[in-house]
Amino acid sequence: MHRLKSGIYGLNPLLDGGVNENSTTVVIGRSGAGKTTFATQFIRRGLLGGQEGIFVSLDENKEQIIREAVEMGWSDILDYLDDELLVFIDASGREFSNFIRKELPAFVSEWKGSNARIAIDPLTPVLWSTKDLYEQRDLIGFMLKQTRKVGTVLCTLEEHGATDLSGPETVIPMYLADCVIHLKYNSDDAASSRSLKIVKCRNSRHSQSRHPYQILRGFGIVLEGGEARRPTTAKVPSQLRQMLLTRALPKAVLERLEKSLDGLTDDDFRTLKPDYVLELVLQEYQDA
Ligand SMILES: Nc1ncnc2c1ncn2[C@@H]1O[C@H](COP(=O)(O)OP(=O)(O)OP(=O)(O)O)[C@@H](O)[C@H]1O
């Protein structure tokens, strides 16, 4: 699986190297969490690496987004726009079902196979364009399928009120996406707090923890220390390997288990202790 550098400082090690090429990622967060910042950072990182960028805005207009990016210290996007390496699709105030089913496929056929990065910010108005959950699923599914033909897709999604992510509005895009990242933002505290968690990521061994982050002018989202800097140890897998070798297990089972341990780290085992895992293995295979 080819992984692309996300552009978010400190995120790639938590995603096993980066974002999978041609995958779809959904970034969920409340207003002010940093969704547009995330999307712009992702697109800009692609541009720096020679990929084209397509920014589909469903809410703010092109001028607003450019102005925010310039204020963030990213005025180089003006050059990418001039060179037509970065394209804006301003779909704010449009009739979304028509936009997705008619205009988007026409655009996609023009750009097909171009290996661009596509940001859709935010996806929420598409969900609000119809009350019918089947139609919502259909529209989002169609949109993701189409845009994936052009490259690697990142959508943002607004989080409203509720403390969990179980409402239909978040569940449909979360289910359809390959990777889901939650930007938790608490602005009620005296000092507002921000943290990021990878909720799921298909085909990746990813961090299970929550990581505090800051938004820094010129840089954008920067994750604070933690796992990104901690060297990954592999004591648990190596102890487990030693223990397995002393047990009478069928040769085929032993070979398979040893192979599974290759490349695993202590982080993968989290709270699982080697003697406990050994016990489970013995229960499962000793009489096989
Ligand atoms: N130029 C800047 N310099 C420093 N920090 C900034 C700058 N611009 C924005 N920020 C910070 O980034 C935060 C997130 O902005 P962003 O627009 O990415 O959030 P969002 O999740 O897209 O919000 P919304 O849902 O309202 O669109 C802002 O609240 C602010 O704290």
Ligand SMILES: [Mg+2]
């Ligand atoms: Mg925004």
